[in-house]
Amino acid sequence: MAVGTQYIAEQPKLRTSSKVLGAIAIAALLAAPFFFYPVLLMSILCFALFACAFNLLIGYVGLLSFGHAAFFGGAAYFTAHAAKVWGWEPLAAILLGVAGAAVMGLLMGFLAIRRQGIYFAMITLALSQMFAFICLQVPFTHGEDGIQGVPRGYLLGILDLNEPLTMYYVTLAIFLFGFFIIWRIVxxxxxxxLxxxxxxxxxxxxLGYRVDxxxxxxxxMSAALAGLAGGTKAIVFQFATLTDVNWQMSGEVILMTLLGGIGTLIGPVVGASLVIALQKYFAAWNFPVTVLIGIIFVICVLLFRRGIVGEILELMKRRQKGAA
Amino acid sequence: MEFRGFLAVKDVTLSVNEGTIHALIGPNGAGKTTVFNLLTKFLTPTRGQITFKGEDITRLKAAEVARLGLVRSFQISAVFPHLTVLDNVRVALQRPSGLATQFWRSSNALSTLDERAMELIDAVNLSSYRDLTASELSYGRKRALEIATTLALDPAMLLLDEPMAGMGHEDIGRISDLIRRIAKNRTVLMVEHNLNVVADLCDRVTVLARGEILSDGSYDTVSQDPRVREAYMGTEHE
Structure with missing residues (x-):
């Protein structure tokens, strides 16, 4: 839904400097577990990938999906079930989650793309709520309990994922892989x-394009990548629950993407990091963290509609124009 | 064509001959744009038949009609505002070149289209603006860009909805020349309010008023028709 959103026209031309920045970012990510709690970092990586997948749709096609939790949470269930009940190797279990999310995306997308704007959003919301209800009812998801105690296992039978650092680097690799795919598609x-x-x-x-x-x-593609994030999350946190398929999760990913900057590649990463970090650090406060995030969200939307990264890019573009 | 009981266009039998420039004129609200929307399948007719090169296209979808070579422009300039001039034209070239669905390749692959794109951009005198985004262009240049994009498909028939609207004197001359040039081996149907342009360019004129055909023929015949003068020209033409 393109209503009221500002898209960033073209990324400013900073090819070499963006390569340097990318290298610095990867170096920082490699060093990060020695300075921060790895579980927090892995949580950020999973949600950042989820937000990037969501942004592929809103930022580059202009479609606002309000049902992406179904792909994220659905994949988490598939992966968790495959790893726990069938004893699959973790990567294979994650890939099953991706495939499952892709099939769900095909079904939901087939119905939803017939409408635009708010109607598109409502169809995706309705379908994902139907899926959430199915997850509550069918036996394999274990209803309110969810699938608990999912084994992390050995990646390709070799790497022990119970080692926090190993798990972190595998998660990082999956994130970078997903991010690269999105960058390539865009x-x-x-x-x-698109x-x-x-x-x-x-x-x-x-011009003859069958836009549907x-x-x-x-x-x-967006659903499959959201599934990659959800499946990875199930292995990292060793559970899959109803939280991941509920509409609040769809709302949260919208919030992360808007906050960081719709239609920018790293905006969703920044947005997800901010939201997850705030949730973690203020969880111990007496002040409810949801209210705090709500306030930040309102301030962001009022002051910088393009999101944090969007505003920075716009500023750089204007500077460049001024210099030229 | 009916809009919820409102008959927008009724019993319009319009035949455009191959290789001609055909004008569709008429006062505001006459149904000219509706006819365009019907022909290009942006609207579905309630009754009637549309044929293109002998083929019945009444039930086809808009994208399919465009693929057959019947390509339209829009009244409100239809460009891709945040894409550069070059990218705007390349988008049109991508589909016929089979470079539209590849999501695994770098967009650098599109540079093979640059030469053709620049030819088209040159033809509408936009070469010096190739790296600007379309939103940065003046109104007249946006229209020129739209024509270049439409031409990129090399269509057998072009439908131009008010190509000169909002253009200055020089632009009108340039676009007129361009339309004459491209019409050499194509069919053009255009809605146009500027009657000097119509008189100058078009082989045949159809006058539409209140959803019905009022008159049809050469510019001279049509402009002598008393009903046309009454409905339309008497007030607008000097």
Whole structure:
């Protein structure tokens, strides 16, 4: 839904400097577990990937899904079940989660892309709530209890994921892989057409593009990547519960993406880090953290509508223009 | 075509001959844009039939019609505002070149389209703006960009909805020349309010008023028609 959102036209040209920044960021991520609690970092990585997957749809196709929890939480259940009940190797279990989320994305997307804007959002919300209800009822999810005690196992039968540092680096690798895929999709010929559809759908149709197919393709990709995040989360935290499939989770990922900056590659990462870090650090406060995040959210939307990263990029672009 | 009981266009039989420039004129609200929307399947007719090159396209979807070579422009300039001029044209070139669905390749692969894109951009005198985003262009240049994008599909038939609207004198001359040039091996149907342009460019004129055809023929025949003068020209043409 493109209503009221500001898209960033073109990333400023800072190819070499963005490579340097990327290298610094990866170095920081590699060193991070020696300075921060690895579980917190892994939580951030999972949600950051989830937000990036969500952003692929809102930021680059202009579709606001209010049902992404179904893919995130659904994949968590599939992965957890495969790892715990069937004793699958963790990577295979995660891939099953990805495949499951992709199939769900195909079904939900097929119905939802027929409508636009708020109607699209409502269909995705309704379908994901149906899925949440199914998760509450069917036996394999264990209802209110969820699937607990999922074994982390040995990656490819070799790497012991019960080792926190090993688990962290595997999670980091999965995150970087997912992030790379999103970056590739966004900067591909296909991504170009997605942006064109976002910018002017009628025009894209008049140029002969079957926009429904492009939207569905993007929807399935976004769902599969959300599934990658959810499946990984199930292995990292060793459980899958109803929290992950509920509509609050869909809301949370919207919040993270908006906060960081819709339509920017690293915006969702920044947004997710901020929200997760705040939740963790203020959990011990007497002041309810939800209210705090709500206040921050309102301030952000009022002061910088493009999100944190979006505003920074805009500022740099203006500087560059001024200099030129 | 009915909009909830409102008959927007009724009994309009319009035939456009191959290789001609055909104008569709008429006062505001006559149904010109509705006819365009029907022909390009942005609206579905309640009754009637549309054929293109002998083929019945009445039930086809908008994208399919465009693929057959019947391509339209829009009244409100239809560009991709946050894409550069070059990218705007390349988007149109991507589909016929089979470079639209590849999500695993770098968009650098699109540079093979640059040469063709620049030819089209040159043709509408936008070369010096290639790296600006479309939103930064003036109104007239946006229209020019839209025409370049439409031409990128090399369509057999173009439907131009008020291509000169809001343009200055120089721009009108330039776009007129361009339309004449591209019409050499194509069919053009255009809605246009500027009657000098119509008189100058078009082989045939159809006048639409209140959803019905009032008159049809060469510009001279049509402009002599008393009903047309009454409904339309008497007030607007000097």
């Amino acid at each position: 900067n591909s010929p296909f991504g170009n057409i 942006k064109a559809i976002r910018e002017n759908e009628r025009r894209a149709v008049s 197919r492009y939207k569905l393709g993007a929807f399935v």
